[in-house]
Each structure stands twice: as structure tokens, then as C-alpha cells.
Amino acid sequence: MLPVVPRTARRSRKMLACAALLAVQFAADPAAAQSSDWSDADLATAAALRDRALKGSSAFDHVSSLVTEVGPRPAGSAGDEAAVRWAMNRLGKLGFSAVRSQDVLVPRWIRGSAEVILLGPSPQPLVAAALGGSIGTGEEGIESQVIEVASLDALGTLPAGAVKDKIVFINERMERLRDGAGYSKTVKNRTKGASIAANLGAAALVIRSVGTSDDRFAHTGRIQYDLSAPRIPAFAIANPDADALSRQLKASKQVRLRLKSTARELPSTWSANVIGEIPGTERANEIVLLAAHLDSWDLGQGAVDDGAGVAIVVEAARLISKLERKPARTLRVVLFANEEFGVSGGQEYARLIGDELGRHVIAMEADSGVGPVWRLDSQVAPAALGSLETMRKIMPLTVEAGDNAASGGTDIGPIRDLGVPILDPMFDMTTYFDVHHTLNDTLAKVDAKVLDQTVAAYAVAAYLAATKQGDFGRLAPVPLNR
Amino acid sequence: MLPVVPRTARRSRKMLACAALLAVQFAADPAAAQSSDWSDADLATAAALRDRALKGSSAFDHVSSLVTEVGPRPAGSAGDEAAVRWAMNRLGKLGFSAVRSQDVLVPRWIRGSAEVILLGPSPQPLVAAALGGSIGTGEEGIESQVIEVASLDALGTLPAGAVKDKIVFINERMERLRDGAGYSKTVKNRTKGASIAANLGAAALVIRSVGTSDDRFAHTGRIQYDLSAPRIPAFAIANPDADALSRQLKASKQVRLRLKSTARELPSTWSANVIGEIPGTERANEIVLLAAHLDSWDLGQGAVDDGAGVAIVVEAARLISKLERKPARTLRVVLFANEEFGVSGGQEYARLIGDELGRHVIAMEADSGVGPVWRLDSQVAPAALGSLETMRKIMPLTVEAGDNAASGGTDIGPIRDLGVPILDPMFDMTTYFDVHHTLNDTLAKVDAKVLDQTVAAYAVAAYLAATKQGDFGRLAPVPLNR
8 A cells, every 4th residue: 555645635624524424314314225226135145245254255365375376576576477477367266257467567676785774882783674766875875974853844944954964864653543544644754755855965864664563674665756856865764773763862962874775776667457357247337446456565475565455355356256146237356566666557557448437337445454444435426425324334343434535545546536436445554554564564464354354345345336226426537737 | 581491391290289389388377487587677678669669660761771872782792892881880870889890701603694585486585583603504505495394303203314405494383371481392493403403414494483473573592503413504484484484385395495694603702790789788798699681682672681681680779779778688780791692601600609609698580571570489498488478478469479490590590500599580471582582672672660560579579588587598509410
């Protein structure tokens, strides 16, 4: 998962209040919504589907297979290529129709090695990772004094020359929250910090990891270098290492770091979106899109981000394919290329969508970890909100009513901007950012029972979206030059 | 902390049953023990000391200072040298008397870099650490097929030639237990695995980490190479990486690893035990010894192992030094050199003890993490057990009666073997082996409140040991060639 930013930005307090009001209204009259959108048999099938998933699905097997047979799969790597082959084979073996790939040109960045050493009477290496896309330091590395700031805003208020040729250290801790909102508040340190520091003359940037773990794992993720700023190397250090650095700075005004990174860019190369379908019956030309992304960061196994998402949407669709009562619309699973390093797959899918655009009835993505799902958000026409309330009530018990200002996952952002409505089952993200984008994203962090609950929620949503009488309306397209 | 092994080996089921019986007996008649060993004023002072520590001690400050100003301090390193200076200064500033160092010759081992790569269509690096004392692989590294065994015993039952030139992978998981007993069951994989595998012709050893964390941290610790076996390189891999390797082995009979380590030995060098005292009053020539070790492994900050122990014994003694009612006996704090890599400091202390031996009334060590203390074990003359029951009842509420077969900490093992009795407040070790001997041993894992409880328990034990009328008897000396 990449930017939660646009999504949270879209959701004002006023919107949340409205959504709560709507939720109450619809809750008061669910029967009306039920009768107009689905037959009793459809609703009973959805409930049985939920119970089937809760009893134990194959989702854990899918993610286990992906991380065992493939492992890390950053865009353009050998792992990425293996992941595309894995996905084609897996969807084929599971009985998906029209399994195919869609070529996607992806940037290629090599992490190399990263060294951040706290100098002193007894030098201590800090656990660090180059931020995604960072330039390297060159063989000689960078050694300079550290200037600590509490936030990106604080950096902007420093006197002229304060960080000239220095290493800027942004020491802002991410807050642990169920909805993951702490991420959107601090991730700008990672995306924008390097260019802001560079414009002030800094030699390099070091940030406290945008993550909630107090274990020694550094959090990577993409930098968005500003074209108008010089490029400087940028690193994240693990939370305990940021603590150590900060304690040193409190004890002494002159703290120096030695930085070295062999990160570099290679020419762009080819990856692919992998697509498979569960054909619909009487409205097979209408598409309910289920998305996840096939790439991962290079550090971990990519089990949680986004192996789990791949498993959730594949398994939800597979369970639906086994039903006697097939849905009217076609379910299309798209496993996108390169979400992490620029959303290449999502953009290419939107670029090539052509006449199919109008046939995309709704899209939903799984890219926030393992689950469980605790709230049903959306961005649909207000007229469709009543039916979402029916959908929610068939979902596993824990799912609360959400709001209608969701942006959905990153990969489906480009088609949302073209007008495709969004369903967004919210994952409990309390512990997600302990492992997200770190070495510690492994299968050990995937709980099969929790994953089954998430599969149940997705299966119910997908089945009901694919059987619903009416559609979800269209969103106002977002101009390209926004 | 190093070998829990000898200690657990000493404690049979029968002994535990006896201890339980003894505990009940003494609990039934605590008043008798109280009156003969301590005055009411002594007991009241001990209770006030406990409450003072529980209200908030300086222990966290001590460990924070050690890990911030020194950091990792493996035997013979620059960090080790800095730690000795830190300890001399700290004890001096805190008002200890007779602060001095005792030179100790220590072995010197350099970890270098370690690489364990799971080969396959998409090679995956595994999180690994060379085991302490391992030889390196040479520049060319080692590449060979992996043979998985479930335990050291299983390795012994393999047919001749089964692991010839192969890489042995011992895949035994350590059990999480409050008393840490899972460690003694699996640590032999680390200490003895390399030589057993080498005698079977193996090229190298890889073990599942002797630790309980499901995070990607490899557990280091000392190998005990057998003089009769060839030396082969040995590594631990993190638990999630052992899972990944094992999954690959299940999927395919032919799994290969590439190993590389630049580990090497350097000539022995000098470190030091650091000693400071709180002088006693009328029996100042009698010594109550409080031990911890100053060295740490190189990977983490050494906050938990054994920065916490240093803080606990220093703070317990400091709090006692502030009392109006001083204890009769002298408290001697010894911060030992090189526990981790051969117990050099403990052995040197015993070698030089001379006439002082008989004046060591009792010894206790803090080297099992942060706490809390939940049980009071010992190895004292049976006649002294009643007074321990009185001692326990003044300790913080959570402390249960233990047994009288404790071996105490590693550093005081050599003086225990000379006959010095042992007090052993048992730490809750449920999460200790999540961070023990790993990169993740940091200040973030030290809970100041829990540490205060442990300080309270140590302070009560030390104060009452130093004011007790009679002594604790002597243990039967253990012959040197055992």
C-alpha cells in the first residue's frame, strides 16, 4: 500500500458526520433496500458464502505459496518476473477464465547496501534502509553533523543556512491507530523530506521510520523527489535507532553520522498485470473488479503487503466460482504490477481501459494487510448507499458502517479518477505498520483465521456487487491535471 | 546470560518437590525465622527500601546511560573499553567506595559480515548471524545442499555419509516459558551442533535461532567447538527464515544454500571487572556480592543483556547506601568482564579471590533480563532456608517460594563452585528470549516500572543478606576437573 494520503485528505469531518447520518437512515430501513436490489436467494447465497469462508478458506495457502515459491518481488526484479509466472499458473490452476497478462513498463531501482553509523567514542551502527528511489552516496559516503527537527513543518522554520551541508534528521513518531491514519500524517517525511531538505542545502536526509514497531526494522517506501530540488540520499532508521540518535543529540550538540548507500537506478524494464475472470451469467459484460498488487518491497517476503491482498481477492473470487448460483456480472481479478514504486500497473490498466470503462460497475482492492475488516467504506452514488447497508449486514459481524468518501486502494485510483465507484472494506491496521515495508513482512505475520474473516467480507461484497439489480452510479471524473 | 544448562540440569523433579515442601513448612512459621535473624528495625527498613524502589528508582537512567554513552560492548572491543570507563565513573559518581578494576584477559572475536542465501529460481537472502566464535567461510564461501534435521539427537541417527560436504540445518523451535527452560533444551544446538555436524563430515551448520521471537532477528551466542572435531562455520537464522527454508525443503528435496562469513579471531586482549562497594558497619569484612556483566553481544545495544542487570545491582546497592540504618556487612558490586564469550571475568575473580573466599557470605547475580522477579530460588545450607522465607515475604508481592537448587548467574558460577552460597531471584523470562543475543536488544525493551520491581526485590535480598545475624552456610566445593 502506498499513499493513504489522498484518501484521508478527501474525508473531512463534515463528510464523516454526513456518512454517520446516512448510515443511521439506512439502518432504519434495510428491508426496502433488500427487496429492490437482490432476491432472497441472492442474499441467502451471500450469507452461505460468508459462512463457507469463515469455516476455513485457502487464502493462507495462496500467500504461503507466493512467498515460498517467489519471495520478495520488487518491480522489475527476477522475483517480480517469477511472481507474474506464479500468478498466471495459480489463476489457471484455480479455474479462472481468460487468464492473461498485460505488459507494464516499470522503473527499476536497486537498493544495494545502506550504512548509517552514529559516530562517537564508540561508533554504533544504526539499523537503516535507503528510501525507495534514493540516489546513492558514492563510494566515499557522507559524513556530517546531524540537525534534528521534530517534523517537516519544523524543518521549514529553521534559519537560513542552518542545515547547509548537514544531515537533516526528522524525528517524528508515527501514531498507532486502528484506521492507519497515523501513516498519512508522517509519510510526507518520507515522500517530501528529501527535496525540502535539499532545497535548504542539506547533504542528506535521515528520518525516523514511518512505522509503529519498537523493533529494529527500518521502513522503506518511495521518495517523491521534486524536480526543482537537487537529489540527496535519504534513509530511514528504525524506531529504537531514532531513539538512540535522539538521546545522543540530547546529551551533546555535536553528533555526527557517516552514511553510505550503493543505491542506484537501472533502465526501466517490463513487468505485467495479471488478470483472471469468473464469468458472469446474464450480465457477463459488466465487470466487478477485485484488485491487489503482485509486487512487493525488496526487504521482506511481501506476505502482508500485498501477498495477503492477492490471497484475499483470489480466494474470494474462487469461492464465488464454486457456487451453484453464479453471479450475473463478471468478477475480474487484477493483480497489478508495481504498486510500490509508482503505481505503473494501475496507470497502465486505466490507460488501456477504452470501451471497457463504462462496463466497470465497481472496483475494490485489498492492500492494507491481513485484516480483519471492521468497517465498510465506499465512494458510490448516494442512491446506492442503502444497498451497501444490506451488504454490510451480511458481512461478518464485526463490520461497522463507514463513510462514502473512500479512495480505495492505490491501484484502482486511476480508474476511480475516471469515474468507477469504489467499495472499500477497511482493515484493522493497528499492527499493520509494525511490518509494512520492512524486512519483517513475513508469513509469520499472517493469521489464517483473520485472513478468512477478510476473505468472507470480500466474498460477500463481491458477490452482492455482482448480483445487484441496479448499479452504483458513476463518480465525477477527476481532471488529469489536478 | 549464557548457560542456563547446568542450573536446570541440577534441579530434579524430586528437588522441586522437596523445595515445595520446605516452602510450606517455613511459610507456616515465619515468625520463628524472623526473630532469630533480624531485628524488627531491620525488617522494617527492608520493607521501606522495597517501597522506595517501587516508587521509582534510577535503574532506567543507569541502563539508558550505558547504552547511550557506550552501546554494544563485546569483549575486547572499543565499546568494552568504553564500558569499563563508564562503570568506573558511574560507580564513583554514585558514591560507591573502593571503586577499582581488575584486569581480565579476554578472547577477541570479530563477527564480520554474514550471508545466508536460499538459492532457487529467485534467490532469497535469509536473516542470519554467525554464531559467536565461528570460523569464517573464506572469500569463496560455501555452497551446498541442505539436510534438515529436527534436533541434535536426530542428527546423530543419520546414516553414514548422509551429511558429507552438506550443510546441516537443525530446525528445532525453542519453547516460550516463564522460567526460560526452553533455552536449556535447545541451546545445545548452538553450543555443540557445529562439532557434531563436523564429525559427520558436514561443510557447515545452520540452526534455527535459539529464541522465541517470530520477528526476523537471528540469535547469536557462543559455540563450544570440540577440540577433537574439525571447525566448520556455523550460523543461526531467524525463526521466520527457518520457516521459509523448511517450507522450501518440504516442496523440494534439493535445496541449496550459499553461505559467506568473514568472522575471525584476533589475539586476546585486556578488559576488566569493575568493582565498587557500600561498606558495612560492624561486620564490614564480610561480603555480600552483587553481580552483573558489563560486556554484551555486538549485535544489539545490550540493554536487556545485561545493561538491565548492571542497572539492577548498582541501583539496589545505591538505594541501600542512602539508608540511615546501614547494613552490618559490605555490599560488593562486581560488574564482570566477558560473560558472553567464556566467563573470563568470573573465572579471574575466583582465581584471585584468595583469603577473601571465606568472607564471601553469599552471592547473587542479575542476568536474566528486566524482570519482574516472580520466585526466590537459592542454593544455601538447609538451616538458612527459613530466613529466606522471611526475606521473600518482604519482597514485592509477586515473589513466590522457589527451590534450593539454583546455580545463580554464570559469572558467580566459579565462586559458587568454591563454596559460596547463592541467592537467585528468578526473572519472568516469558519474553526475554525474544530479544536475548539479537540486534533487537535495545532500550525500547526495558520497562522502567518492571525494572523498579526487580530493583526492589534485589535491594530487599541484599539488605537482609547484609544484616542477617547468622550466615548462609557453605556449599560443597565442586572439584575442578568435573
